[in-house]
Amino acid sequence: MGANAATTKDVGATDTMRDARTITGLDAYQPEYVFEEFAGQAPNGTLDRAAFVSCFHNLMLSAGRDPTTRQGKKTVLTSHY
Numbered sequence: 001m002g003a004n005a006a007t008t009k010d011v012g013a014t015d016t017m018r019d020a021r022t023i024t025g026l027d028a029y030q031p032e033y034v035f036e037e038f039a040g041q042a043p044n045g046t047l048d049r050a051a052f053v054s055c056f057h058n059l060m061l062s063a064g065r066d067p068t069t070r071q072g073k074k075t076v077l078t079s080h081y
Contacts, residue, residue, distance in 0.1 A: 025063025
């Protein structure tokens, strides 16, 4: 395989991240906004699981995504936290 050739695993990882951004609604925001949303839920500098899920829930709703779908929940809870 040449130096510029991507493996199937590499392509799949890119697709997975793209899908995760779309499902969670992160593709609708600038990174700074997302960081501010999470920082607001972590006033003491730490973010527990409930606050993490709450952040994604709010971001997904604001982006017009449904956080209650099975796919949405699975993505947030297993892929990101």
